[in-house]
Amino acid sequence: MSTPSPQRARSAAAKQQRERAILDAARSLGAERSVREVTLTDIAAAVGMHKSAMLRYFETREQIFLALTAEGWEDWSAVLRARLSEFTGDTADPDAVAAVIARTLVARPFFCDLLAQAPLNLERNVSLDSVYEFKTVVLGEVALLVSELCRVLAITERSAIDLISTATSMAGALLQMAAPGTRLRTLYESRPELAHALVDVEPQLTRILAALVIGMRSTGM
Amino acid sequence: MSTPSPQRARSAAAKQQRERAILDAARSLGAERSVREVTLTDIAAAVGMHKSAMLRYFETREQIFLALTAEGWEDWSAVLRARLSEFTGDTADPDAVAAVIARTLVARPFFCDLLAQAPLNLERNVSLDSVYEFKTVVLGEVALLVSELCRVLAITERSAIDLISTATSMAGALLQMAAPGTRLRTLYESRPELAHALVDVEPQLTRILAALVIGMRSTGM
Numbered sequence: 001m002s003t004p005s006p007q008r009a010r011s012a013a014a015k016q017q018r019e020r021a022i023l024d025a026a027r028s029l030g031a032e033r034s035v036r037e038v039t040l041t042d043i044a045a046a047v048g049m050h051k052s053a054m055l056r057y058f059e060t061r062e063q064i065f066l067a068l069t070a071e072g073w074e075d076w077s078a079v080l081r082a083r084l085s086e087f088t089g090d091t092a093d094p095d096a097v098a099a100v101i102a103r104t105l106v107a108r109p110f111f112c113d114l115l116a117q118a119p120l121n122l123e124r125n126v127s128l129d130s131v132y133e134f135k136t137v138v139l140g141e142v143a144l145l146v147s148e149l150c151r152v153l154a155i156t157e158r159s160a161i162d163l164i165s166t167a168t169s170m171a172g173a174l175l176q177m178a179a180p181g182t183r184l185r186t187l188y189e190s191r192p193e194l195a196h197a198l199v200d201v202e203p204q205l206t207r208i209l210a211a212l213v214i215g216m217r218s219t220g221m
Numbered sequence: 222m223s224t225p226s227p228q229r230a231r232s233a234a235a236k237q238q239r240e241r242a243i244l245d246a247a248r249s250l251g252a253e254r255s256v257r258e259v260t261l262t263d264i265a266a267a268v269g270m271h272k273s274a275m276l277r278y279f280e281t282r283e284q285i286f287l288a289l290t291a292e293g294w295e296d297w298s299a300v301l302r303a304r305l306s307e308f309t310g311d312t313a314d315p316d317a318v319a320a321v322i323a324r325t326l327v328a329r330p331f332f333c334d335l336l337a338q339a340p341l342n343l344e345r346n347v348s349l350d351s352v353y354e355f356k357t358v359v360l361g362e363v364a365l366l367v368s369e370l371c372r373v374l375a376i377t378e379r380s381a382i383d384l385i386s387t388a389t390s391m392a393g394a395l396l397q398m399a400a401p402g403t404r405l406r407t408l409y410e411s412r413p414e415l416a417h418a419l420v421d422v423e424p425q426l427t428r429i430l431a432a433l434v435i436g437m438r439s440t441g442m
Contacts, residue, residue, distance in 0.1 A: 036341065094436075119397035120257065120337055128408050135409075135418050142417065161417070162429050169394035170387065176340035187349050188356075196363065196382070197356050208383050208433065215315075215436030 019057050021047050023071075026064045031110040035065055035117050062125040069118050070137040072111035077141035080104045084148045091154040094217070098210035101163075105171040106202045109180075116172030159216040167209055174201045240278050242268050244292075247285045252331040256286055256338050283346040290339050291358040293332035298362035301325045305369045312375040315438070319430035322384075326392040327423045330401075337393030380437040388430055395422045 025046040029038045040061040044051040058064045083100045105112060114122070123131050142164055149160040178199040179185045188197045246267040250259045261282040265272040279285045304321045326333060335343070344352050363385055370381040399420040400406045409418045 036345065116341055119394065119400070120341060123400075123405060124257065128404060131405060131408060132412070132415070135415055139415070139417050158428075159432070162425060162432070165395070165425070166387070166391065166429055170390055173340065173390035173394060174386070179340070179344075183349060184344060184352060187352060191353070194353070194356055194360065196360050204383060204386070207379075208387055211380070211383075211436030211440065212429065212433050213436065214439055215432030215434065218435055218439055219432065 015057070018049075022049075022054060022057055022064060023068060027068055027110065030065065030068070030113065035110075035113045036121075038065075040064075059127055059130065060125050062122045063127075063130050065114060066118065066122045066126055066130060066134050069111075069114040069122060070134050072108065072114055073138050073141045076104060076108060076111055077145055081144060081148050084152050087152045091217075092152045094153070094213035095206075095210045097149075097153060098206050098213060101167050101209055102171070102202050102205040105167060106175075106205065109175060112171045112175040115168050116176050153213055153217070155213070155216050163209065163212060163216070166212060167205070170205055170208060171201070174199050174205055236278070239270075243270075243275060243278055243285060244289060248289055248331065251286065251289070251334065256331075256334045257342075259286075261285075280348055280351065281346050283343045284348075284351050286335060287339065287343045287347055287351060287355050290332075290335040290343060291355050293329065293335055294359050294362045297325060297329060297332055298366055302365060302369050305373050308373045312438075313373045315374070315434035316427075316431045318370075318374060319427050319434060322388050322430055323392070323423050323426040326388060327396075327426065330396060333392045333396040336389050337397050374434055374438070376434070376437050384430070384433060384437070387433060388426070391426055391429060392422070395420050395426055 022043060026038065026043045029042055029046055038061075040051055040054070043061070043064065044054050047054070058067070080101065083104065084097070087097065118134075123134070126134075142161065145164055146157055146160040149155065149163060150157060153160070153163075155163070177197075178201050179188075185198075188194045243264060247259065247264045250263055250267060259282075261272055261275065264282070264285065265275050268275070279288070301322065304325065305318070308318065339355075344355070347355075363382065366385055367378055367381040370376065370384060371378060374381070374384075376384070398418075399422050400409075406419075409415045
């Protein structure tokens with residue numbers, strides 16, 4: 001209603017700046033290692049704050065990463081919708097659309113890590129208000145993607161939701177199984193009898209999503 | 222080579238019995254709450270052992286749950302293969318096969334919880350020897366399932382592997398999202414604007430797997 005005082009406005013801007021610094025530090029650390037290996041203490045050290053002071057901005061370590069997951073959805077959704085908008089004319093080739101979905105996800109390994117962590121760990125250690133805020137952002141982006149996927153692929157709304165669920169959950173799961181850069185990956189590569197444990201995320205995700213779309217279409221789902 | 226002394230045999234049997242008691246206690250607790258909420262201290266208390274004594278049998282909490290994940294694969298694979306063996310004659314109806322796969326997974330919520338936890342958390346806090354042992358069991362069961370799925374569905378080996386990956390990863394992910402019996406589920410149910418966050422695992426998993434199989438078949442994959 002009333003215009004905030006200049007002092008209030010300054011302090012709101014300062015708070016926002018501080019939140020941004022915390023999120024950026026968490027993102028850098030999470031992208032460098034993996035989300036599971038980043039503690040609240042690590043983030044506090046990177047941003048040069050005391051852990052107790054940081055908890056004035058975020059409830060928990062998980063709330064920081066949940067906020068980054070919401071940002072990841074906004075970013076991925078915008079990029080994917082831009083790419084989907086290039087498909088014009090009649091219904092698009094399922095392989096081409098599957099390749100675009102898989103490629104845009106695989107190009108965002110930190111987001112894929114967050115996608116795997118969110119339902120298991122992140123949503124479980126925050127307030128219900130934070131979950132509500134997070135789900136509202138995600139459902140909004142899903143709705144935008146659904147409408148674009150229905151147009152491009154001529155599938156039903158329910159199928160588009162299933163497609164997004166599968167794409168994001170499988171990207172998260174397959175990247176965890178692929179475990180790039182870890183001692184697990186080294187183990188799989190060194191033992192021929194474990195060759196089937198070696199996951200190559202982008203081609204496998206593309207194959208699965210393409211078959212899924214073809215199946216959805218052929219049954220008119 | 223030589224027959225073990227009666228004393229050695231007794232102590233081996235006692236060790237095995239003790240391991241079994243630990244696994245059973247972890248299974249009860251994990252099924253009752255959720256895997257993420259069970260600590261090593263909880264398991265030790267349930268089995269009536271000291272935590273330090275329990276670590277003579279298992280390296281970590283994660284090794285206990287990873288052993289239960291391997292047992293979960295053996296159990297699910299045996300049941301699913303028995304059900305698949307009932308499909309005789311020419312290629313089976315994809316919807317019927319998808320329904321059997323989804324139903325046998327959804328009937329095992331503790332296994333689904335483990336499936337979600339394994340690549341993210343369980344495989345990361347055990348020795349490479351334990352990962353090797355675990356992966357060997359899983360790959361063995363996958364190979365048995367692949368051969369049965371290829372026969373029943375007339376799909377390629379690679380498609381059968383993709384199908385098992387999708388079924389197990391999506392069962393794990395969807396169950397986490399559905400979050401039955403949690404305050405998250407209550408939140409989704411109480412807010413109409415979050416209705417799309419409500420996941421109903423069995424029908425959604427069945428739809429996705431059926432479309433996937435139809436797509437694999439129609440492209441001869």
